[in-house]
Each structure stands twice: as C-alpha cells, then as structure tokens.
Amino acid sequence: MCGRFTLTAAESAVGEHFGIASSFESAPHETAPRYNIAPTQQALAIRANKDGTRTSAGLRWGLIPSWAKDATIGARLINARAETVSEKPSFRTAFKKRRCLIPADGYYEWQRTDDGKQPFRIGMEDWRVFGLAGLWEQWTNADGLTEETFTLITTTTNPLTEPIHDRMPVILTPADYQRWLDPSFDDKNTLQRLLRPYGEAHMQAVAVSTWVNNARHDDERCIQPV
DNA sequence: CCAGACGTTGTT
DNA sequence: GTCTGG
C-alpha cells in the first residue's frame, strides 16, 4: 500500500515535470519540501481541464465520497485497489471523471520483521519526481463548506519492493499522463491497463530511520538512511 | 418498498 | 449517489 510519501523537490522541478507553470499562486502551501506527507494532510495534486491545460492545487489525503455523512470515512480511504477501483461505490465515479496525479519523489513502506517494523524510502534511482495515480472528490458538509480530497491507487509489488511489501502505489509514466488526467476520457479497460506495477529497473529502496514513523515529524531525518 | 452499506491493510 | 439485502 502507500501510507506516506515525500515531495522534497524544488517547485520548479515539479512544474517542469508535470507541465504546469507554477504552484506558488494556486497552492502556495504545497511548495515547501515535504519529507513525510501523511493521510489527512494536504498534498499537491495535478488535474487537467477539458482543454488539456493542467492545474495544481492542495487537496487533503483521504477520499471522502460525495454521499458521505461525515468526513471521518476519509481517513480510511487513503488507498484504492487497482483491481477493484472501477467498481467500488466509493471510487467508481471518481475513476470515471476525477482522476489526478500526485507528485512525489519517494514513498515509504514498512517491512515487518521479527524485530519489528523497518521503514524504507522507495523511489527513482536519482530521487527524481514521479506521478502517483490518484482520484479526487469534492464533498460538502452540513454547513455547506466544501472540501477536496484524494486517494492513491495501489497495485501488486515489483521485484525490487517485493521483499519489503506486497503492494505498491501506481506510478504512471509521463507518456500516460494526458490520458489519465483527461476528464472526458472514460474507457474503463484502457484506464485500468495503466494501473500496473512500475518497472524496478530505475528504482531504489533505502532503509531509513524510524523517525519517519511519527506523522508529526517532517524534516530531513525522515529520509536519513540507516 | 425501505434500510444499510459503501474501504484497505495486516493478522488470525 | 447507487447497489444489495430483507
């Protein structure tokens, strides 16, 4: 699965990778380096308009379906399984109409051992930015206040990460971005084929400090190799 | 018809 | 909102 991730890259590198001008105006609070993005926190999301132009915004991690009576369900819907995402009531509408990319340059998985749990930071071999496949929703509470949330799609693991954990988040290649983001594209089979494990060839996994365990910790010590 | 669920993970 | 179970 994927319950934590990083986005430490410069705002300009993120903009260049996803083809957006700048996040300073649309999401000023998401431009600082993040070493430990946790569920319920805001994170940067990339979406596309019908004309294909891309925008960025800060959304809350943990999808709240539009029909939810209260927001607490969001903390449990932080991941959606690629195998069932197109059918599940909580996700199917967003899968058709509200897909997004979540910029990251690492994600964390905890390996269970006899001694406890060892966190790993996993990403590209040079820690460059990549796009995680996500879905977003808009939810309005009883007071009429609106909130935008997202979930990350997971799939089976790849050979690099198999010893650590049996699931991994879906990482899309830039060639797939446009189709994934296009809100008017809704061919279920085509979309579902994009949700496969990313090739391990240019990835790395590094054991890091348990400092990352606490979601309130958000500094360089989280990515410190051990 | 109405009522109630709607999710993933890991562990057993 | 939409589907399943009763």
Next chain:
DNA sequence: CCAGACGTTGTT
C-alpha cells in the same frame, strides 16, 4: 502508514 486514545459530568 503509525501513534495515541479509548469517558461523563459539571464547572470554568
């Protein structure tokens, strides 16, 4: 994902 709470009353 992990950490931390897990309760009610009345009063300030």
Next chain:
DNA sequence: GTCTGG
C-alpha cells in the same frame, strides 16, 4: 482490540 488523527 479498534477507532481516530496526523
């Protein structure tokens, strides 16, 4: 054990 919060 299970739920909520980050």
